[in-house]
Amino acid sequence: MATVSLEAVRKEYRGGVVGAKDVTLRIADGEFVSLVGPSGCGKSTTLNLIAGLEDISGGVLRIDDTVVNDLSPRERDIAMVFQSYALYPHMDVRGNLAFPLKVSGADKATIDQRVRETAELLGLEKLLARRPKELSGGQRQRVALGRALVRRPKLFLFDEPLSNLDAALRTQMRGEIKKLHERLKATFIYVTHDQAEAMTLSDRVVVMNQGEVQQVAPPRELYDAPANLFVAGFFGSPRINLVKPETLGLREEGVTLGIRPEHLEIGTGTAEGALSGRVYLVEPMGSENWVTVDVGGERLIARAPADFSVRTGETVWLRFDSKRLHRFDTASGRRR
Ligand SMILES: Nc1ncnc2c1ncn2[C@@H]1O[C@H](COP(=O)(O)OP(=O)(O)OP(=O)(O)O)[C@@H](O)[C@H]1O
Ligand SMILES: [Mg+2]
The missing domain is CATH 2.40.50.140 (Nucleic acid-binding proteins)
Incomplete structure (x- = not known):
């Protein structure tokens, strides 16, 4: 289990572009938090800083009580699911799911058991012998999720994991991710530009604009008491x-x-x-x-x-x- 805390975390890219401006945020153990906002607002930057995929320019980032500013992604015990998930095309579903465990040196019995449990959790039992190209988009997405799950990390990071799917499948997978979180009780941080995804999935939503946090609140509160004009205009269909x-x-x-x-x-x-x-x-x-x-x-x-x-x-x-x-x-x- 994991808590995540950001204190005035800042990311300045080369050339002076500020991706994240003094982001301050505390995420509780087991919480589902979404980062939402328009394109270029700094969602991926913030997530990548938490993952350790980008260097922090300023501020303090903690996972549990450890300052992780200078720890590598591997040392942070995190699983990340991206929009463009690359499954190994020459491996079947079983091989894809087993891969992260093999790399980490798990023994065969553990691998078999974890793969079985994960396949069961995601409804992939009957697909274990298929290769990625023999799967539908939704099934592939589930394998990508499964690959993140097998290692049982304490923290899950998602960057627009559903945006390659069509509308119907997106809604279905959205429900599945929510159920998954209920079962795993792990900490989830989820990036999306889709207000409906942020509202339906999250315990709390972080609204960002131009690298800055605009409001952090449960979905209902964001809708009923938006902190500013930007937040008011972002949530609601049709718009306020x-x-x-x-x-x-x-x-x-x-x-x-x-x-x-x-x-x-x-x-x-x-x-x-x-x-x-x-x-x-x-x-x-x-x-x-x-x-x-x-x-x-x-x-x-x-x-x-x-x-x-x-x-x-x-x-x-x-x-x-x-x-x-x-x-x-x-x-x-x-x-x-
Ligand atoms: N490697 C980089 N070098 C320079 N600038 C970058 C880099 N990555 C991102 N940026 C800039 O930082 C800002 C935030 O980008 P970020 O990728 O975090 O946005 P985002 O909210 O994830 O957007 P999207 O919804 O389009 O994925 C943008 O202005 C972007 O152009
Ligand atoms: Mg992004």
Whole structure:
């Protein structure tokens, strides 16, 4: 089991590009933590620093109580799963799973037992004699996971492990990774740019932008109380509406207001005490309709029931509960 702690950890690449700016983070034993954010925000950099694949430019990195700044990846007892996993093409599944154990000098009985247990855990029992090219994408991904699992490391690091899979398989594997974590009770650190993956998998989510941590919180808290405009805009589909107070009929200075699409009630025609606007776009999602409305020069999107019938150009009313409003300082972007 492993705890991981980063204190003002910094990575400056050659040429002065800062990949990670003073990242401070404590990850508890057995916790599932995701690093999420847009491309280039420093997720992989941070993960690679923890793994020991990159040298640290500043700060202190600990695994359990040991400062590991200068330890090699091998000395850190970590398993890493990448987006592009290279399985050994000439070895069958059994050989691929056994390989890390062979390298570490395990005896045959231990190898056989671990391979059997791992195959069972990942539903690979019937595939042990197949070569990678005789497997589907999802099965290959499972073998790659299995290869990380056999050594029973105390810490698992994942860098976008599902992004080569199609949408359906991705969702299925996502569930499997979550179940795996529940069974293993090991510490998982998981990099993704996918907000849904971060939300569904994690005990806590670390949101990054331009090398800096924006917020660290459980998924629900991130969604209900985003620390700044960036976090507010990153989570939620459709995106939160961020507008001037005047658009919502309010008077406040220096504030940007946020209202989630599910917190906007919508109806056709006009209604007393409600906002009025014209429908700009209707997007039927099957389970609901996303309706974009022009209101006083800004566009607001509302989630309406599936049977809400409306056309482009029609007049609609919008209502919201003021308790549902998010307030951000326009200049700093910070939550008020
Ligand atoms: N070896 C390197 N040398 C110089 N700059 C690098 C190097 N690796 C990454 N960077 C830069 O550091 C920043 C962070 O990169 P990083 O790979 O951590 O992003 P990321 O969040 O993993 O993005 P993605 O979602 O695209 O994988 C980027 O600006 C990137 O260009
Ligand atoms: Mg990356």
